[in-house]
Amino acid sequence: MNEVLQSLQPRLAGIFLHLHEHAEISWQEQQTTQYIANLLREANMEPQMFDDMTGLYVDIGKGVPRVGFRTDIDALWQEVDGVFKANHSCGHDGHMTMAIGTALLLKDMESTLSGAVRILFQPAEEKAEGARALVEKGVIDDLEYLFGVHVRPLKELQDGTYAPALYHGAAKLFTGKIIGEEAHGARPELGINAIEVGAAIVEGLQKIWTDPNVSASAKMTQFNAGGTSANIIPGKATFSIDARAQTNEVMHALTEGIERVKASVEAMYCAKIELQVDAHIVAALVNDEALEHMRAAIIDVVGEVACASPVVTPGGEDFHFYTYEKTELKATMLGLGCGVTPGLHHPKMTFNRERLITGVGIITRAILRAL
Known part of the structure; x- marks a missing residue:
């Protein structure tokens, strides 16, 4: 040979x-x-x-x-x-x-x-x-x-x-859309600020706990909201989340955590959050x-x-x-x-x-x- x-x-x-x-x-x-x-x-x-x-x-x-x-x-x-x-x-x-x-x-x-x-x-x-x-x-x-x-x-x-x-390791790439309510910058109480909703998602991702013996992370990697006017409360935004875990079991737990964050932020802000998995690579x-x-x-x-x-x-x-x-x-x-x-x-x-x-x-x- x-x-x-x-x-x-x-x-x-x-x-x-x-x-x-x-x-x-x-x-x-x-x-x-x-x-x-x-x-x-x-x-x-x-x-x-x-x-x-x-x-x-x-x-x-x-x-x-x-x-x-x-x-x-x-x-x-x-x-x-x-x-x-x-x-x-x-x-x-x-x-x-x-x-x-x-x-x-x-x-x-x-x-x-x-x-x-x-x-x-x-x-x-x-x-x-x-x-x-x-x-x-x-x-x-x-x-x-x-x-x-x-x-x-x-x-x-x-x-x-x-x-x-x-x-x-395993990887999941999520894309999402936040649907809030636009309002005048002087009347924030009349709107649902998509940027604030996004910030709450970021904060929630940091509170997902998985097995500390297995490396894992979930973080927002893209966020787009607002237009050229700075005096408008933006009502819509799009975002991406990159999730990684060394095992499929921990990826499952991480996915459940992301879904909980989505549900809790929706309830907190009375906003609608659309979330989908664009790619899933298994461990x-x-x-x-x-x-x-x-x-x-x-x-x-x-x-x-x-x-x-x-x-x-x-x-x-x-x-x-x-x-x-x-x-x-x-x-x-x-x-x-x-x-x-x-x-x-x-x-x-x-x-x-x-x-x-x-x-x-x-x-x-x-x-x-x-x-």
């Missing part, structure tokens, strides 16, 4: 460059989907695409796939050097490169595989919608194992070290067997010294929705220590691309162990 793996490196470098330079945002990954499909067809594989959405999957080996690997394929929309553009500042270009490399490597050894493998190219991870869409398509129904990968910043993993699991549900397969794969490929402990991170990942929906699925994510700097989602994010080929080796070894 090592000889074939090394021969792939120049080709994967070119694939990465293409993906990096042709980034596409969530649900608009048409060219990315087609590019990957063409690569797989050229390697005598039969990619399966969807009629109503981007993304694809491919099966390698005989029989019903029981082991899978998933990569995300979308990019962020952000300002880079003064211009807004699709930008791979979360490492999905690297993740796709490793997934393609793994598919090519498995195809080369297809005759020796003891079962079938499914490689998933998932859209819309950044919107926390892609995993749910693939679950609804039924593409994980027969899987027993599912592996993933994510590049990690130096703050979490040193360059050249690899973690067998990533314990991402990691890591399976011990999958973790041990990944740990053994890391040690097989790079040795025990380069095998780091599982990483606990406050960031969120759509990958964990698969195990949230299918609790019997055995899953874990490889943490790729590749010197990400200045950090994930920074417009100038960069990392050591030489670690991608090592990632291919570890992922492939974990898949073979699970088979």
Whole structure:
């Protein structure tokens, strides 16, 4: 495997460059989907695409796939050097490169595989919608194992070290609208001031108590009220709340707390507050067997010294929705220590691309162990 793996490196470098330079945002990954499909067809594989959405999957080996690997394929929309553009500042270009490399490597050894493998190219991870869409398509129904990968910043993993699991936290993004009553600035008693209602929500969020042993937070991140006239009591406002928790149980408690704050502030001010969840990312549900397969794969490929402990991170990942929906699925994510700097989602994010080929080796070894 090592000889074939090394021969792939120049080709994967070119694939990465293409993906990096042709980034596409969530649900608009048409060219990315087609590019990957063409690569797989050229390697005598039969990619399966969807009629109503981007993304694809491919099966390698005989029989019903029981082991899978998933990569995300979308990019962020952000300002880079003064211009807004699709930008791979979360490492999905690297993740796709490793997934393609793994598919090519498995195809080369297809005759020796003891079962079938499914490689998933998932859209819309950044919107926390892609995993749910693939679950609804039924593409994980027969899987027993599912592996993933994510590049990690130096703050979490040193360059050249690899973690067998990533314990991402849960996240919920709420948007809301306050409907009060406008009034003249000289007659505040006749109005319901949307700014004061918003301030009460902020104060209420600070009084939500959850398990102190589990990190969690809920804070208002956007608030818009009032117009250009300073002598009008504003009656309407819009706002956003970002909620984070390291476990799904604490996120549930945090959500209940936010709902209590909403209800109590409505009653206190006689205002109407509309609140909805725009995105929900669940916390990691890591399976011990999958973790041990990944740990053994890391040690097989790079040795025990380069095998780091599982990483606990406050960031969120759509990958964990698969195990949230299918609790019997055995899953874990490889943490790729590749010197990400200045950090994930920074417009100038960069990392050591030489670690991608090592990632291919570890992922492939974990898949073979699970088979």
